Amino acid sequence: MRGICGVGEGTKAEDLTQIGKFGIGFKSVYAYTTSPEIHSGHESFRIENYVRPFAVRLRGIGDSWTTLFVFPFNKEDVDSIVACREISARLRKLSARTLLFLREIQEIEYRLPDGTDGVYLRDEAARGAAREITVIGQSNGEDESESWLIFERPVDVPDPSNDCPRHVQVEVGFRLEKIEKDCRDEIVKVKDSPLVVYFPTEKETRFGFLIQGPYKTTPARDNIPKDDDWNATLVRETARLIADVLPKFKELGLLGVSVLDALPIRMDNFPPGSMFYPIVVAVREALAAKELLPTDDDSFVAARNAKLARGADLRKLLDQDQLTYLFQSENTIKWLAGSITQDRTPELRIYLLNELDVEEVTPDSFARRITQSFLLKQIDEWLVKFYRYLSGQEALWRSPRWSGDSGGPLRTKPIVRLQDDSQVNPFRADGNTQNAFLPPPEDTDFPIVKRSIAGDEQAGNFLKRLGLSEPDVFDDIVERVLPKYLKEDFSLISETEHTADILKILRALTSDSEGGKKKVIEKAKQTPFLRVVDPAGNFAFKKPCDIYHDRSDLRLYFSNSTDVWFLYEKALASATDTSVLSELGVATLPRRILFSDGLPSGVGEDSTRGETIENYELHGLDDFLESLESALDFEDRTKSALLLWGYLKERLELDSWFFKGRYHWFYYHSHSKSFDSQMLTCLRNTKWIPTRDGTIEKPGDMTTDQLLDEFQGASELDEVLGINQGVGRGTKSEDEQKREHADMLGVSLDDIEFLKNHPDDFARLKTEIASRDERPVFPKRKVNNPERRQERLTKQLAESPKKEYEERERSVRTTKGAIDPSLWLREQYTNEYGQMVCQICRKEMPFRKRNGEHYFEAVEAFSQDYLPMEHEAQFLALCPLCAAMYKEFIKKDKASMSDLRMALLNTDLLEVSLSLGGLETTIEFVETHFQDIRTILEESK
Numbered sequence: 001m002r003g004i005c006g007v008g009e010g011t012k013a014e015d016l017t018q019i020g021k022f023g024i025g026f027k028s029v030y031a032y033t034t035s036p037e038i039h040s041g042h043e044s045f046r047i048e049n050y051v052r053p054f055a056v057r058l059r060g061i062g063d064s065w066t067t068l069f070v071f072p073f074n075k076e077d078v079d080s081i082v083a084c085r086e087i088s089a090r091l092r093k094l095s096a097r098t099l100l101f102l103r104e105i106q107e108i109e110y111r112l113p114d115g116t117d118g119v120y121l122r123d124e125a126a127r128g129a130a131r132e133i134t135v136i137g138q139s140n141g142e143d144e145s146e147s148w149l150i151f152e153r154p155v156d157v158p159d160p161s162n163d164c165p166r167h168v169q170v171e172v173g174f175r176l177e178k179i180e181k182d183c184r185d186e187i188v189k190v191k192d193s194p195l196v197v198y199f200p201t202e203k204e205t206r207f208g209f210l211i212q213g214p215y216k217t218t219p220a221r222d223n224i225p226k227d228d229d230w231n232a233t234l235v236r237e238t239a240r241l242i243a244d245v246l247p248k249f250k251e252l253g254l255l256g257v258s259v260l261d262a263l264p265i266r267m268d269n270f271p272p273g274s275m276f277y278p279i280v281v282a283v284r285e286a287l288a289a290k291e292l293l294p295t296d297d298d299s300f301v302a303a304r305n306a307k308l309a310r311g312a313d314l315r316k317l318l319d320q321d322q323l324t325y326l327f328q329s330e331n332t333i334k335w336l337a338g339s340i341t342q343d344r345t346p347e348l349r350i351y352l353l354n355e356l357d358v359e360e361v362t363p364d365s366f367a368r369r370i371t372q373s374f375l376l377k378q379i380d381e382w383l384v385k386f387y388r389y390l391s392g393q394e395a396l397w398r399s400p401r402w403s404g405d406s407g408g409p410l411r412t413k414p415i416v417r418l419q420d421d422s423q424v425n426p427f428r429a430d431g432n433t434q435n436a437f438l439p440p441p442e443d444t445d446f447p448i449v450k451r452s453i454a455g456d457e458q459a460g461n462f463l464k465r466l467g468l469s470e471p472d473v474f475d476d477i478v479e480r481v482l483p484k485y486l487k488e489d490f491s492l493i494s495e496t497e498h499t500a501d502i503l504k505i506l507r508a509l510t511s512d513s514e515g516g517k518k519k520v521i522e523k524a525k526q527t528p529f530l531r532v533v534d535p536a537g538n539f540a541f542k543k544p545c546d547i548y549h550d551r552s553d554l555r556l557y558f559s560n561s562t563d564v565w566f567l568y569e570k571a572l573a574s575a576t577d578t579s580v581l582s583e584l585g586v587a588t589l590p591r592r593i594l595f596s597d598g599l600p601s602g603v604g605e606d607s608t609r610g611e612t613i614e615n616y617e618l619h620g621l622d623d624f625l626e627s628l629e630s631a632l633d634f635e636d637r638t639k640s641a642l643l644l645w646g647y648l649k650e651r652l653e654l655d656s657w658f659f660k661g662r663y664h665w666f667y668y669h670s671h672s673k674s675f676d677s678q679m680l681t682c683l684r685n686t687k688w689i690p691t692r693d694g695t696i697e698k699p700g701d702m703t704t705d706q707l708l709d710e711f712q713g714a715s716e717l718d719e720v721l722g723i724n725q726g727v728g729r730g731t732k733s734e735d736e737q738k739r740e741h742a743d744m745l746g747v748s749l750d751d752i753e754f755l756k757n758h759p760d761d762f763a764r765l766k767t768e769i770a771s772r773d774e775r776p777v778f779p780k781r782k783v784n785n786p787e788r789r790q791e792r793l794t795k796q797l798a799e800s801p802k803k804e805y806e807e808r809e810r811s812v813r814t815t816k817g818a819i820d821p822s823l824w825l826r827e828q829y830t831n832e833y834g835q836m837v838c839q840i841c842r843k844e845m846p847f848r849k850r851n852g853e854h855y856f857e858a859v860e861a862f863s864q865d866y867l868p869m870e871h872e873a874q875f876l877a878l879c880p881l882c883a884a885m886y887k888e889f890i891k892k893d894k895a896s897m898s899d900l901r902m903a904l905l906n907t908d909l910l911e912v913s914l915s916l917g918g919l920e921t922t923i924e925f926v927e928t929h930f931q932d933i934r935t936i937l938e939e940s941k
Contacts, residue, residue: 001043005051029071032083037070088112096120096137096144100173101196101212108137129248132176147176148210149187151248153241155213155234170213170238172245174262187254189262195224205276206269208262211238226275235275239282246283246292256294257339257348260287265351288356296335303356305331308349310362312338317389318366322382326366326374364409367396372414375423380452383417387459390415397466400431407431416468417450426466433478433519437471438463446471446479473508474516478523481505485529490541498531502571505529509580525585532565539568544584553643557590560627561620589647591619592658592679599663603675608911609666609922616661618679625686628696638690642710648683648721649714659720668911668924669778669842684722699723778842779831783927793873793935821858821875828929829877830854840882840914840923857883861933862897867940873932876923885916904934 004026029036030050037046037056041064045053061068073080091110099105099122111117120137130149137144154167173196177188189208194200196212202222205211213234215224224231249255263283264270270280287293291300296315307323309315315335318326323333336358342349352358359365378386390397390410397408397415406412414423416436424447425435438460439448449468454460471479481501484493493501508520528541533550535558542565548554550566558564567586582588598615605611624644631637651658661677664670676684687696691706704718705726718725783789830836835844836854845854858875861867867874878886890896896915900923903912911924925933 001038001045001053004038005047005053029069030075032073032075032078032087033071034074035072037072038067039070040067084113088114088116092116092118092138094120094137096122096135097146098199099135099137100133100148100150100210101171101198128252130252133173147178147185148173149176149252149254151241151245153237153244155237158230168214170234170241171211172238172241173210173212174259175209185254186256187249187259187262189258197221197224206266207264207276207279211279213238224275231275236278239278242279243282243286246286247290250292250300255292255300257337257345260293260348261345265355266347267351267355284355293352294337296338299334301332301334301336303352303358305329305333306336306352306356306358307333308336308340308352308358308360309338310360313389313392314361314363314366317385322374322378325377326369363393363396367393367409367413370410370413370415372423375414375417376421380417380450383453384456384459386415387453387456387462391458391462391465394465397426399467416463417453418447419450421450426468430522432467433523434468434475436468437475438468440470444471446475472516473504473511474513474519477505477508477520482523482527482529485527485541499571501529502569506572506580509583521583530586531568533568534565535559535562540565544581544586547586549581549586549588551588554588554590556640557624557643557647558620560623564620589651590621592616592651593619595678598661598678600675600681603663603673605663605665605667605671607665607667608909611666612662612664614662614664616677616679617682621679621682625682625688628688634690634694637696638708638710641688641690641696644688645711645714645717649717652717652720656716668909680720689723777831777833777835778837778924779829779926783931786931789928789931790935793871793932794939821872822856824872825856825858825875825877826853828926836877838879838882839876839925840878840886840916840921842924843879845879855880859883859886860891862901862937863891866897866901867936869936869940871932871936873929874936882916885919889916890914901937904930905937 027050035046035048037044039059039061042058044056044058046056047053059068059070073083075083091112094108099108099120102122106122108120109117110119118138121135123134123136125132125134127149130151133148133150135146135148150171150173152169152171155170157164157166157168160166174187175190176185178184179186190210193205193207193210195203195205195215196210197215197217198212199221201215201217201224202220203217203224215231215234216228217224226232246255246259249259264276264280265283267280270277288303291302293301293303293306295301295306296309297320307327315338318335320332320334323335324331327333336352339345340349340352353360375383395408397410399411400407411427411431412425414425416424416426418424418436419439427433427435435447437444437446437448439451439454448454448471449463454463481504484501505520505524509517511517525544528543528546530542530544530547531539532542532547533539535555547565547567548558550568554566567581572581593616595615595617596613599613624640628637628640631640657674659677659680660674662672662674664672684699687698689697689699689702689711690708691697691702692708693706697706699721700723703724703726704712707718707723826836829839836856837844838856845856847855849855857878857880859878861874861876876886890900900912900914910927910930911922914921914923
């Protein structure tokens with residue numbers, strides 16, 4: 001009586017175990033009545049004016065333990081019909097879940113004036129360490145039934161009064177759902193999970209389960225004071241309860257993926273510092289350290305010993321012992337349950353990867369982790385399964401697609417088991433030469449795949465797709481014949497054996513198998529298998545690229561040389577087709593020898609990087625010219641000079657650039673130009689051409705009129721050597737010369753005239769053709785008035801907002817510049833040919849989007865510490881690969897960022913050095929961008 005007659009003075013104020021603290025629970029009846037009656041035991045009274053009790057006639061209840069409340073609908077401002085309708089509607093949708101945490105109420109029954117009635121029931125039974133609560137009732141006229149598991153934990157009450165208990169309970173409730181087809185129960189996530197303080201409040205927890213406790217709430221129960229010490233204590237105790245509950249689920253046989261899905265795994269909902277964050281931390285720590293994650297073999301594993309598989313085939317291929325050995329772990333590694341996938345449980349998968357650091361094993365990462373020791377431990381049957389698996393994973397073993405591409409990672413892994421049970425790589429270092437062969441029907445000494453493995457149809461098909469085949473004559477040469485000649489002791493090879501080897505190679509190179517011939521030629525070019533002799537009669541074995549055909553003209557040319565070798569193979573004496581030897585590299589003309597020196601004066605340029613010189617000399621030329629000079633007989637000199645003349649003429653016909661060297665340098669971008677090679681300079685500066693007057697002259701000191709008849713008709717060679725055009729015999733008109741040049745080039749005189757009249761179009765055409773195979777032209781953006789541009793940019797920076805971030809799941813930028821950096825960069829780094837160029841690799845951006853624009857990444861050059869204001873010029877235009885490397889090796893390394901900043905501030909060049917991991921490169925700017933970003937850096941000091 002004192003409690004319900006005292007507004008704000010309820011008897012439950014100090015008792016945290018009781019519902020209602022503010023004395024307003026009962027007072028809510030005054031919304032519909034002014035004089036409620038209470039009949040309990042021997043007491044019967046009416047309350048008027050909220051606080052004044054008056055005795056009324058005792059009503060017969062028939063049970064001293066029953067309390068009867070009578071609420072006359074006599075409020076002047078609420079019609080009784082309205083009151084009845086409102087209360088009826090609320091009773092109909094009360095929800096059975098209201099009874100879940102009310103231990104002292106088992107049933108609510110109601111009957112309405114229109115004859116309808118309803119009931120809400122609560123039943124409780126013990127289930128292990130939990131209480132299984134079943135609530136039944138009606139919701140909007142529909143029957144409802146829910147089963148829950150309730151776990152509880154006692155919490156000490158601070159400074160309890162005499163009539164207050166020393167402990168209260170915090171509780172958690174998980175929804176149970178019966179899976180009829182499996183005859184089992186399963187924990188399921190609930191969509192709505194308000195915090196329960198005996199009754200649901202308006203405070204949403206965003207869990208997939210319910211938590212309950214005697215929290216302090218606002219009077220309207222719409223919020224919970226976060227910073228209240230008592231509330232914080234209840235949250236911490238609930239966190240401990242959750243950590244204890246998860247192992248209990250395992251004991252009850254209920255711990256599965258659905259339980260994990262009900263846990264606080266959506267980190268967007270629980271930022272650090274939020275009220276329920278301690279519960280999030282407790283769940284994470286429990287899953288990381290305890291064996292609570294369901295596995296593929298129906299056991300459980302801690303997150304630190306768990307792996308996610310990308311695909312069911314991978315889980316079937318590797319059991320936990322193989323997985324443990326593969327990762328070289330001291331603890332047993334297990335696959336997580338197959339039902340955890342990107343499609344079915346995306347949020348749980350993200351939680352496992354990002355919060356629990358569970359590694360996802362992909363086919364690629366599995367392939368790269370494979371070792372020889374791992375494969376040696378596996379039985380043959382497993383390797384057959386392994387090959388079947390690889391049949392659907394071609395990216396792991398594909399062949400190289402371009403120069404420098406190593407192909408799939410397994411091409412360089414010892415995935416092939418030989419007949420002797422050893423494990424070898426399928427291919428040699430070149431990625432194509434077989435290191436193992438499919439077993440032929442007969443016995444062989446070749447390294448073959450174990451027959452029991454290759455005999456499986458699917459495994460055999462995979463090995464064929466991989467590129468393995470049975471050994472043939474070409475393989476025999478590559479694997480057996482040629483390797484003999486890589487040994488130092490050639491005396492072990494008899495004359496008979498060598499002859500047989502040469503004939504075998506000759507037959508192979510004259511066969512119809514282009515693939516087989518290519519395989520033999522590649523190996524033979526690197527092998528000293530041909531017998532040779534030098535001018536002094538010494539014999540040796542040499543590589544084809546060191547050998548000349550043994551011809552009288554070459555013997556004469558090299559008569560004064562000692563470092564020359566002629567082919568000496570009796571078995572090839574009858575061979576009439578010399579093209580086979582030419583394919584191998586045996587020369588019929590003196591070779592041009594490359595060296596990196598002798599750049600003529602005036603050719604060199606300023607270079608910001610290393611430069612390359614490709615100069616050439618002619619093999620034996622110095623010795624030949626020396627012998628020519630020492631010859632006394634003019635006829636002998638003429639014969640020798642004509643020999644050299646013929647060589648030079650033939651070389652020039654084969655290669656118009658034969659006499660040119662090449663100079664490469666880098667200044668903002670790659671450049672190159674040609675120059676006269678050392679051999680051409682030597683030929684021009686030496687007297688070696690006989691004249692009609694019986695003298696020997698330098699090419700530049702004579703005219704074509706003076707050439708002997710045998711030397712006539714080589715106008716291109718005349719021009720290259722610098723022989724002046726005469727006016728007598730052999731002189732051709734200008735039109736004849738033009739026609740001759742046009743015929744030589746395979747074009748018409750009209751084509752040449754068109755090119756002369758349209759030089760600009762021709763230049764653009766050359767640039768366009770070159771751009772197909774070479775790097776595009778880096779764009780130019782000149783600064784016409786640097787002082788004015790710097791002044792304008794300084795003003796822009798003063799008006800730009802400082803960068804600001806909000807705390808969300810991650811730091812999110814909330815400010816932006818006046819201009820979209822992507823639009824600005826696209827304009828800056830698109831050249832006149834419509835190509836957008838990466839600032840680091842200087843290649844065209846990898847592809848165009850559907851709207852025709854180049855795809856690229858606008859990467860902020862520096863962090864907020866260096867560039868605190870918003871401006872488009874602080875971004876870089878990078879291709880995806882360079883962007884990823886820049887973010888990893890520059891943006892994540894303060895020292896690298898500092899070095900780059902200093903480099904930009906202390907140079908006037910538009911290109912500065914950059915170190916991306918092990919790659920030493922540069923980053924290039926157009927002038928407008930360079931000035932802007934340096935101005936920003938100077939203003940930000």
